[in-house]
Amino acid sequence: MNNRLKSIITVAVFAVFLLSVSVLCLAMPDTTHSDSERRELAQLPKVTTQKLVSGEFSKEFESYTTDQFPFRDALRSIKTLLAHKVLGKLDNNGLFTADGHISKLDAAINEPMMDHAAERFNYIYNTYLTDNNVYFSIVPDKNYVLAKANGFPAMNYESFIDKMAQKVPNMKYIDICDLLSATDYYNTDTHWRQENITDVATRLARHMGVNLTHDYTENTLDVPFYGVYAGQYAGGVVPDTIKYLTNDTINNAKVSAYNDKGMLVESSIYNLEKAKEKDPYEMFLSGTMAVVTIENPNATLKRELVLFRDSYGSSIAPLFLSGYSKITVVDTRYIQSEYLKAFVDFDGADVLFLYSTSLLNNSLAIR
């Protein structure tokens, strides 16, 4: 090709490309939320002298132009494809795929975070629970079964669990790791599947001296479930299906919860309105709630459970109901441990601390 012609074509192609993308950047309407990443997107920052002088405006503007870039989700998928197929990367954005699952690389043990969680748990024990039977169990992240087996860096879970159990010496540790396999977790999400963890609930209850019944009906949610990793991974992802278990005890349960204003309101075990929102997993006990009380009117004996938990606890809590007259589910990420006495009756209750490795290893949110 004639050198001048080639130069003209090159200049024309890139001038048109740059200008077209620029016009699109300016013309496309801004969006407030990314469904795939489950986060708020940066908005056009307000211009103030203070922001301009400090350089804060430029930082916020850069976040804005990146977040609001046209066809960003499609470009993120292209990036994932390039990282794997051209650059030969095995992981992308800190996530990997194995056995049909997407999972997060998280091999490092963060001992200061474990110490923080232990300090909070021991505070609760020493303040409220010295007369109770207190149990502790850890839900391993799905990397426990996926990472090492597929050649990805894996946390030393045995060491993690041993260390954590030693840090809360007044609680009886119940091991559930051997009951969990890859199929017990959602493919695109960090959480476990309620329909596959009845054996976990049974073991935990048995250690607390309670027998559970298993007369469940399996129900399937009719919305696709794109878990938390689906959007972060940004590749072609097959959605999961959420199933949830019901029986007479669960159906008749009376559920109440403290809302974000501290008011006690009626709630439900399965919130089907939440199932239609951005994170369908929040259908279990309505997601992020500080204190939820589940009462079992069918109970023949008065026996109560207080379950300290993270989001994994939302789906397992209903499975304990056949063994208890009342379950109080507490999430100390949303309530200060110092205020618990006003909201929770610990008298004579079994107490179970059930937390995932991922939260214990990143526990600053526990208050």
Added chain:
Amino acid sequence: MLFSSITFLYYFLPLVLILYFAAPKPLKNVVLLLVSLFFYAWGEPKCVFLMLGTIIFNYVFGILIEKAKTQQAKKIYLTISVIGTLSGLLYFKYAGFFVENFTAITGISAPALNIALPIGISFYTFQILSYSVDVYRGEVPAQKNIITLATYISLFPQLIAGPIVRYKDVAAQLVKRSHSFESASIGIRRFIVGLGKKVLIANTLGELCQAFYATQDTSVMFYWLFAVCFTLQIYFDFSGYSDMAIGLGKIFGFDFLENFRYPFISKSLSEFWRRWHISLGSWFRDYVYFPMGGSRVKKPKLIFNLFVVWFLTGFWHGAEWNFVLWGLFFFVFLTLEKLFLTKPLEKSKILARIYTLFFITISFMIFSGNNAQEAFSLVGGLFGAGGIPLTSAEALYQLRNYGVLVIIAIVGATPLPSKIYQYLKSKKATSFFVDIAEIIILLLILISVTAFLADGSFNPFLYFRF
């Protein structure tokens, strides 16, 4: 503002191109100056005044040096100009370091200064110094138009990460330069290649370096993998920035000199420094080494000259002892090469290359540390210091994870891709298709870079300590 950002690519650059090419010739420098000041002020609003002050100061002293009647007066003006210009660099970059070390040595407590380092100050300070010295030497006339001088100093393509453009190399183009589709096309190609080197290769290699810093599963193998990836990351990042600067310069009608010429194919460390950050090496050669007598002196003086140059070269890269050690590391090997190793290295190309690559890799481990202690620890890790195992599960994983990229980077750091391109271009049968493929590939690189940037992928700026 970084070249590798959505803001630069799709907001700043199109606007600048429109303004620049729409402006009549007499106003092109004004446009370049204004957009360059905006570019600098975008991330460092306060520091723009320091740069403007330095420009005005050197503008005045440039004219005074030229107009001085006697050599002694010229020398006095030059001395004031150099001291004045360097004092900004010394204060902002090195004052904290000096105070910290003074406290450590004497035990006398002094408050930590915590002075923010203005981005690019080392680059533009050296550009200004070259201007004043060249005027003093009578190699160029003093610039009477302050807009022209300010445009030279603040020109945004090379402002924050070089290359260090000498005034005499662009003096004529600052006044009169031509624009053509041919040079714009070359500039676009160079810019996009540099952008790809930075975003697709260097940034991705940087992720491995981040994983190395975070790991609890360390091993000798992981240290070596990190050393190779860090060395390649620095090369692709820095040479990518230079490519982008040279490419942008071409679009605006400037010819900046090359800054990197396949440094990893060198057969000695001396040759490496003739191919690596050429603008800095030649700056020290012309403004420090030669004025001290260069190599045409007795051996003890030669060794002293080399020591000074390499001490300063190391210290220029950052106010930390590991950078000084890095410079002195090259001082030792370049002195050995000058005195003893030249002939042995010429005997076997393969051994010479192994020797060069081995010590380059070691040198970048010193460079990568945050301080001297960390530098020693990193170099020690390469040889199993601290009883670390030979391999680890994470090292093996990361080798598989980054293996393809490392191979791409190694091949990309050699002249092979360029030679294949030239070969195919020279053949009649393939020339046309190569031209078409070139445009398509460049477009694909730009789209890929955009995809990486839109994803918010790891995108570090490595020159904040320079």
